[in-house]
Amino acid sequence: MTRTLFLALTFLATASAFAQTPAKPRPSYSADSFLLRSNGPRIFLYSFCPAYGEPGRAVYFRKDQDSVYHRVSIRNLRVAVADNPASLQELRIAGTNIGVGIGLLAGGVALSTIGILTTVHHNNEINNAYNQATAQWYAQAQAHPFANNPAPALPHSAGLSPLFYLGTAMTLSAIIPLANVGKHAQRAINIYNQ
Helix, strand or coil: CHHHHHHHHHHHHHHHHHHHCCCCCCCCCCHHHEEEEECCCCCEEEEECCCCCCCCCCCEEECCCCCCCEECCHHHHHHHCCCCHHHHHHHHHHHHHHHHHHHHHHHHHHHHHHHHHHHHHHHHHHHHHHHHHHHHHHHHHHHCCCCCCCCCCCCCCCCCCHHHHHHHHHHHHCHHHHHCHHHHHHHHHHHHHC
16 A cells, blocks of 8 residues: 555655646747848858857858758758759769768778777787796796796787878868868858849
């Protein structure tokens, strides 16, 4: 009986806690929520202005003054500038830069990881060989205490694998194409606005 009462009180306390939690308001995108950043004759760039906050960078656009706000992305811009081949070419270059940058990033991380694993494996093999040589030396020293057996030399751990350095260079080189994506998207908008 007391257990049932306890469970009922726990359920009521939990339900009342959920009932008191206010629902998160959904953002409303009215024309007052956006700040015009770039005034073009055909494509206008806007930044979203949260209530009582600083406006951010231009991340939304409208094709005409009466159209809907769209998030700036390669896909959305391709649809907006579909009637201008020069703008589409700039967006293709931006898309290629994204692909190349992501490929370099993924390949660089993979090569760096393989380089670290190779180095760890190689160093473990060296340490295991040293431990075996030390164990044999100790066994011989115990069997023949007056023999002059030199101790094995300390192992020299290898440096990092060259794959690690190659992977790091690939990862850092991914910055170049990814940094150029915005420049090509801006060029596509500028060409379209001419």
